[in-house]
Amino acid sequence: MPGEEHASPSLRAARVSSRRSALGSASLAARPSASQSTSPTSEAAAEAVKRADRELGSLDMVIANAGRSDTRLATRLTWQDVGPVIDLNVRGAMATLVAAIPVFVAQQRGHLVGVSSLAGIRGLPTSAAYSASKAALSTFLESLRIDLARAFIRVTDVQPGFVATPINEHAKHPTPFMVPVDTAARHIVRRLERAPAVLAFPWPLVLATRFARLLPAWLYDRAVGSQSGHV
């Protein structure tokens, strides 16, 4: 966008581009400019949602998908590593979802979707900020789901395992049951039609994480502790 670098951060964050979506219908994608490395502001998220509503006529679904990871042994962790992950994965995602609530309440329908991760089920080694950010988003979505049911607003927490996207390009940790990106996208789109509360995949990793959730801390630590050695 010409002159974008001179725009205010909130305007830059609210930059909205129109495109056809994987869902096969009109969609809008809002994204901060490259120079804004952290989260959209709440004003920018609200502006982006309003603009999408205006341009599309109404909104069926808002997906908070943006996210980043940070893989680092906690002995080397600094706030410079943690802050951007929380800003985007927690503040950015929540700002996007919250911005859509008034639009959906007014319509008396809508579908809020957040992309968290199976990494949020328990704290993964070398992923303290990422695991915590996704756990926060999942818990947020769960509360929204309960509160918004009576307003006819559906809420889905998408919890992928490992998907072959750039986020995993330089992964130094194991990535078991990695799913090709097209397969994952098709799976998500198909299952979103039914608006499940939780959309977790692939099933072997879902089973593993469900089981891991039941383990006492000492046993969980032993089971996954060796993975810290990879980073």
Ligand SMILES: NC(=O)c1ccc[n+]([C@@H]2O[C@H](COP(=O)([O-])OP(=O)(O)OC[C@H]3O[C@@H](n4cnc5c(N)ncnc54)[C@H](OP(=O)(O)O)[C@@H]3O)[C@@H](O)[C@H]2O)c1
């Ligand atoms: N891949 C996996 O294994 C995996 C597993 C579990 C959960 N997830 C989650 O899935 C979501 C999508 O990730 P991905 O795998 O598709 O990774 P990706 O290929 O790295 O994509 C990251 C996405 O976040 C957007 N983004 C990055 N920084 C942003 C910012 N400051 N403001 C707005 N948008 C920003 C990117 O937009 P641009 O395309 O415009 O750069 C891109 O759409 C993330 O929330 C991730 O945590 C991924």
